Amino acid sequence: MxxxxxxxxxxxxxxxxxxxxxxxxxxxxxxxxxxxxxxxxxxxxxxxxxxxxxxxxxxxxxxxxxxxxxxxxGMLSYKEIKNIRELYELSQRDFAKLLAVSHATLSRIEKGEIPSEQHDVLFKLSSDPYSFLNNIVKTRGSLLKSDVLEKLNLRLKILISASYEEHRKEFDEFSRKLNDKAYDLMIRLNKIEYTQSLQLNEKKSQDNDKEDDKLKWNQTSFLKKVGLFQ
CATH class of the missing domain: 3.10.20 (Ubiquitin-like (UB roll))
Structure with a gap:
């Protein structure tokens, strides 16, 4: 403060x-x-x-x-690492067990020490509840007390469900925007196709008019030649 x-x-x-x-x-x-x-x-x-x-x-x-x-x-800060642990409602000692790092190391990192690149990878892997559950908890969860592991598994299920719901909403929003863009594109394509059709019809009409004019000129010229048109 x-x-x-x-x-x-x-x-x-x-x-x-x-x-x-x-x-x-x-x-x-x-x-x-x-x-x-x-x-x-x-x-x-x-x-x-x-x-x-x-x-x-x-x-x-x-x-x-x-x-x-x-x-x-591009590394996680000490605040972000502490927030990850607290999100799972784990003590420093239990979180350290799961990550295979010493309690002292985790304590120093949460107090501000810059983590090593290897530790940073571990913390990033842990930042996603689904990844944390499948890549860490399922393989090292037996190191925790049964009541702690049970509570953690329940917490992770809730977080994963919330995460999927969040992803679903994000996907729905993306789909809506994509549909809007597709609809807008379809209107533009229809407009282009309609414009091209008009231009083609106009060209055909102009070509027909030219043929008619040419035919009329030939007929007039022929009639003049045979003396039937003065």
């Missing part, structure tokens, strides 16, 4: 309560193999000008850096 823009707090430099202001500074930082710009927040003492990490959360800036790093690398 962010503090108000201006507040009082004890300053270690001034050795007394001082007035602080929350400031935002864009800084270039390097995380592993990436260098990028990220916005950091600091609490600035108005008397000595010293900058402190946010008092209510000293980890705010580096966690923000790690989260942005994961986004740029």
């Amino acid at each position: 962010m503090k108000k823009e201006t507040f009082k707090f004890y300053c270690d430099e001034c050795c007394k309560d001082s007035l602080f202001t929350r400031v935002k500074i864009d800084e270039e930082i390097t995380v592993k193999d990436l260098t990028f710009i990220n916005s950091h927040y600091y609490d600035k003492c108005e008397e000595c000008g010293e900058l402190f990490e946010p008092f209510e959360d000293y980890d705010m800036n580096y966690l923000s850096d790690y989260e942005l790093y994961c986004k740029k690398k």
